[in-house]
Amino acid sequence: MANLVEVVNGISSEVLLEKAKSYIEQSKASNTVKSYKSDWTDFVTYCSTNNLKALPADEMTIIKYVTELAENKKVSTINRRISAISQAHQAAGYNTPTQTFAIKALLKGIKREKGTMPDKKQAAIIDDVKLMLGTLGADKLIDIRDRALVLIGFAGAFRRSELASLTVEDTKFDRNGLTITLRHSKTDQEGQGIKKGIPYGSNPDTCPVRALLDWLNASGITQGAIFRSINRHSQVQPNAMTDKAVALIIKKLAEAAGLDASQYSGHSLRSGFITTAADCGADERSIMKQSGHKSLVVMRGYIQDATLFKHNAASQVGL
Template sequence: MAGRLLLSRSVNTGTKYYGAFAKWEHFISGHGFSSIPANPIHVALYLNSLLEKGGTYAVVSSAVYAIKWVHNLNGHIDPTTNSFVQNLIEFSKREAKNPVCKKEPVTTDILINLCGMFLNENDLLVVRDLAMILLGFSGFLRFNELSSLRCSDVQFFEGHLTLNIRKSKTDKYRFGSQVVISKGSTVACPYTMLSRYVELSKIDLSSDHFLFKQVYRSGQGCKLINKNKPLSYTGARQAVMKRLKLVSNDTNFGLHSLRAGGATVAANNGVNDRCFRRHGRWKGESSKDGYVADSLESRLLVTQKLGL
């Protein structure tokens, strides 16, 4: 039963809580008190010490949720409901922070120019990178969704392909979702590029191997590694940045630029809001809107409609 109780949260969330609670435990034991059940005043003093060290709301909230979770699991009264604790949380929200520097979204023109440079390219490494970029852009994929794709998650149909997203950030119960991507008409068609990648890598689309893996050079050619290991975040980021720098001087790109870029282009071209949210696997309006960089024309339209 203990194992099932621990899995009431996702593995990643559990790992985060373990780390945050261990820091609280180290702090309070150093002062000669118990970490569980905790005295609410001690929790408040711990949060205050985090803030004095420059801790942000993210740090404070992680500590609070970790302490709350462990107490609930063990059947103890939650000390984080104390008014001192709650007011310190509110203070951390209001405390001045450094402005968020969001990554610039990739544009359709950038991708067309990039793929135009490799029209007849048969180098597996290059084609893999381009396929990752185009899928991330057209499928509004987060890195974890892209790196977790298995070969069997891809299905080709006449005129479109589907991606089976087994787990997603907003799909906490792992129901899964399906992303459909239409066949395009330019050199940056994700359908065509992924087909080239599958052909060059000799991937078996019925296998459970990861779709995107590391590539090694053997003689004059390239091959995917045999080990069933997904591409790391660092490896994927380096690959994507290397390609994007060929056609853009903007250095404020990252893996999230692909998801943000696809979402921005779709939103500015009037895609139906319900389909838009479903395609990007967003639950709420605020999270969805955070990805979209409105075009100048769309922003000017507001005052143009005033009739002045």
């Protein structure tokens, strides 16, 4: 992506310049920055291959690029690429070239033809979670970790990146259960902090609080990252696992449980909690408090088929 130094080139001090650059980069979540860089690289490569100018890019260059993308990319990918192009131009001090009438009309036409319904992964509802847990033993360190990961991820409706970033310092145990403080999240980019309460479960085998205590005791972790990788010698590593590792663990457990692993992802625990809670009659406000959603519309999008057959009009017409 364009050099962000250009945004703040009016600052003469090199130290202040680096600080300003750091602040600008921190204005976006790390995963967003990674995506933008990847998408910008794709656009630059396209322009280089076709002898076109990437920065600043003209309207026709973007129209050609987007039209080619539409042949085999999803609408969500195209939107992200457009956003990356816009961000790169603004970061370099140029006006964004992506807001012209022609480009907006092109995107609208692509959306109408291809549709915008997201390809969501399967929600890991409570029955799925129990099947996954049933594949784990009680003695191996990796099983103790994975049990805690699944139960905390589900009960806290955590994103996979949030699970990977949890630290011992973020937790507080008391007689009510476990309080987890999220220092940063997708809906709290400014780091005000969000607290989530994880109550004790009625069944010791599926209690998220007990599961986490078991993992901390077994691993000997007293500070820093909670969920870490374990090597082949059953040694806990010093650094936090990645969010990708969280997703791979969910897929591994889904496959072991006889589920279609391709339909599950690191987000399945989060959507599974929301779906299960809705199915059990939890009110939307309490679900949003646990999930951290700010938008009711967005939260409702996670409730996958939970109420599809509840109060269904088709069941009341005498068929």
